[in-house]
């Protein structure tokens with residue numbers, strides 16, 4: 281057995297290996313023995329692949345894979361989940377990572393709001409991502425995450441990124457899935473109520489680019505544009521912007537000015553179309569006006585034409601923003617041959633719009649209508665080519681599914697699953713049968729199954745359901761009310777995320793999971809999609825101190841920099857001197873390379889706390905405003921001598 285300090289992509293699965301791994305993380309770091317588990321102890325265990333992974337898989341684990349039934353949600357002690365779930369967590373403002381099918385919460389990834397655990401919003405690096413005022417304070421302390429979607433290659437998840445929106449402050453965050461951290465946040469200009477998002481699945485212009493290059497963002501609250509305090513009582517001046525963000529640079533590419541609002545967003549598998557549901561085609565500013573029309577719309581954008589218009593300079597700008605804005609209002613887009621967008625009508629106040637995994641249809645959920653509207657994408661493209669008499673001819677089915685349809689997911693076997701908010705049910709229905717019925721055969725019943733859920737379901741997502749690889753194994757549903765399902769905890773109830781086995785004809789309710797309010801959307805995929813890294817590459821950090829001999833204090837007037845390393849159970853330096861009035865920057869590199877050997881760094885009275893993972897560097901900058909001895913110490917249990925891991929900041933009186 282050769283001891284090695286390198287890291288690995290796969291979860292540990294051997295009992296012996298894991299025990300040794302725990303010991304090495306908790307004790308051996310100090311000796312600088314960079315020991316982790318012996319390589320031989322580590323075997324891959326990846327979802328259905330675990331059965332083929334050799335000694336990693338127990339019989340039960342293999343049975344729980346994806347073949348021949350979703351299996352049990354009962355993950356035995358020491359066993360790993362077969363799927364990841366990435367959850368948006370609503371107005372707690374972060375992203376959660378769950379193990380599926382157990383529902384165990386594994387991680388929270390902060391993005392829009394400060395996080396006390398890892399020091400998000402305290403370190404210089406996280407502040408730079410979040411955005412600050414000129415005085416260095418955070419611009420925003422609140423966020424409202426709604427929709428989370430992953431990056432694609434060839435119509436399936438590539439495991440690189442997820443994106444998530446902040447509805448309150450119109451921000452789009454990107455999360456790197458290798459380290460599971462937020463690395464960029466983009467503020468959308470002139471947008472209020474940023475709600476739906478969806479990455480494209482391939483390039484709309486270059487057919488050779490078969491991966492995500494853009495993220496589309498919908499604005500739900502229409503405002504006078506520009507929103508400068510004029511025209512506040514003239515609804516004709518109110519518009520929304522549909523925004524395209526470059527998924528690589530995270531810069532805003534263009535915006536489209538539209539009538540009415542944007543609700544959820546979807547993209548086609550061929551990259552050509554993006555769409556948003558609209559529930560306020562009336563352009564009303566009061567509740568009653570928004571309810572007036574019997575049919576609203578799904579608004580389709582022809583991305584290639586929009587980008588050609590941007591290139592040709594057929595754009596305007598708004599206020600201080602330099603982002604080019606194209607005109608996608610209804611009156612400016614009547615001619616199919618030149619139109620940048622088109623509305624297909626859907627009944628009253630629709631909500632979700634979801635792309636079927638075969639790439640053929642968008643399905644709009646009716647909300648106030650008990651129907652889903654199936655729109656054939658080729659027919660929408662035909663309209664743009666002048667080959668379809670009216671855009672509504674792209675509607676190929678409108679099945680009645682039940683009361684309050686909100687969102688739809690898919691099993692890859694031709695079935696759709698729609699949440700019914702008012703009925704507290706999920707309706708499973710067959711898309712082809714719905715199309716045949718709409719075409720005239722009234723004897724056909726497209727409804728396959730209905731099941732009660734507890735209670736008032738919103739988002740729904742099946743494993744790989746928004747990819748070409750929809751596998752119809754598990755399906756999660758986010759219920760907005762849990763009512764009597766859990767022990768009472770005062771007035772604030774948890775919500776109830778339920779898991780269903782959808783491998784058979786009948787849906788089977790498998791698991792209740794109490795969750796802190798309030799998750800919205802989520803995606804579920806097999807664990808072998810992800811290859812996360814457990815130890816940072818120290819070279820990712822320009823400020824890293826790679827050698828303890830490079831640590832120490834440097835003073836330039838009142839600006840003081842302390843370069844520090846952590847190596848269990850010590851900091852280097854273990855003390856330093858500063859003066860009242862100094863602006864102190866501490867740059868801390870965790871040079872421990874042992875997996876799970878995360879250190880904390882806190883300074884009493886100075887509001888400093890953050891974590892450094894193995895190989896990671898973080899920095900904080902703050903004013904020294906009080907004299908005394910201040911013990912900085914490790915907050916994250918790291919070693920048998922963890923409590924001794926501390927040092928002194930000496931501030932002269």
Ligand SMILES: [Cu+2]
Nearest residue numbers: 879914918925
């Ligand atoms: Cu420590």
